[in-house]
Amino acid sequence: MGYSHHIAHFNTGLKAEEHLIGLLGRHHFLSGFRTYKKALSEITTDVTKQHPSAIDRPAYLDLYNQFGKGESYREFLRGTTLFGVYEPFIPDGIEVNGQTLLMPYQAYTQRYLNDWRYCPRCVEEDIEEGTMPFFRREHQLPAMTLCHKHQERLLVLCKECHQQDKELEKYSYPAGTTCKYCSCDLEPIDSFVNTDILWVQQSMLRLMRGEVEILPLSELKQLYQSQLGITQYCGGFTVSGRNMNQLAQRDFDNYFDPRVFRALFNNCDGNASLKRPPALNLHNVIFKEGVVFSPVVHLLIIRMLFGDIDNIPSVS
Structure with a gap:
């Protein structure tokens, strides 16, 4: 450094x-x-x-x-x-x-999280205004696949010729709908979108703009634990504790359309009996220390338990 x-x-x-x-x-x-x-x-x-x-x-x-x-x-x-x-x-x-x-935590498992994304309409407007196109923060938000301004699908830099982990170093700025190296047409992100994903995207925008406040993380985790009935691993689980954890996880895994998980994560269905990605392990989210879980993970839990950020109750 x-x-x-x-x-x-x-x-x-x-x-x-x-x-x-x-x-x-x-x-x-x-x-x-x-x-x-x-x-x-x-x-x-x-x-x-x-x-x-x-x-x-x-x-x-x-x-x-x-x-x-x-x-x-x-x-x-x-x-x-x-x-x-x-x-x-x-x-x-x-x-x-x-x-x-x-x-x-496990950033590599989230689709598009490390990709620089941009809207072709925004690029056109930059050029019309005589401004060099640039990467907007809103387009880089986790789970963001649509432009917040134009509602058009975002583009990612060319996957045919970019070097791993060197997208920005090679491309420098968003340059339209054609790769400047191989001349391939860049395809918009083709990802499943429903009301849950749109809610996640809008919630991301609200958080970034400071339009909403959330309980301190320690209190939020207390709510998760009490609402879901998750018990902590302490050298082992009791039979009832294990059963409660498995039931809570199953309810979470089945709450959303499976296509939601596949649109947000790139490692779903790794186990034939599970459709959730490993990052959505409820016990880890509540009790694992020293890591930052993606806002996507927390928002999905909030969506299931409370419906909306604004509905999160205070800890009594």
Whole structure:
């Protein structure tokens, strides 16, 4: 890790809706340097795994030191990254200080979570306004497959020729509906959408915009436990405890259309007897320490138990 101790020259400015890491991609494109690492050498040394889903990372702190205007580090992250969506679900023992890369638990199992997504209509509007197209934060939200503005299906960067974990370094900015390397037509995300998925997407937007508050995570987990009847593993389960846990898990697995799980996760149906992905293990969500479960996981539980974020009761 390394941090900037002076104000570096940027070839572009941070836009109001832009994801903070997207700024680095556009800077690389305009810098004239061939490699992403070289273009960012005076800005940050945190140049690997440039995923939009990172909750915290050294590059964020470096850019906070560059662009912060007196607000706290967390306030800066809320306005420039997806931090506002993840913040309610970060356990108390996990620090957010820009020292290490912090990713959601089992991020690789969630469809499109690490893909840079964009709307072709937004790109057209950027070009019409004389603005270089950029990656919008709203499009990078977990589970987001539709543009919040145009309701069109989002595009992802070309899967035929991109290098694993190097999408942003190679493409720098959203460039329309055709791959600039292999000239293939980019297909919009073709994913199942129903009222539950639309609710998850709208809830993500509300969380990111600070339009809704959720109970502290410890209290939320208490509600999960009391509502579901889940018991904690302590050297083993009683027969009744095991049965209650299995019944709660079965009810959860059967609550949603199976296509919901397959639209949100890429490792469903790994076991013939289960259609849920491993990330939706209720016991782990309630009791596993030291990790940040995706907002998608929490929102699905909230959807089943309470119907809506606004219906979550207080802990008596």
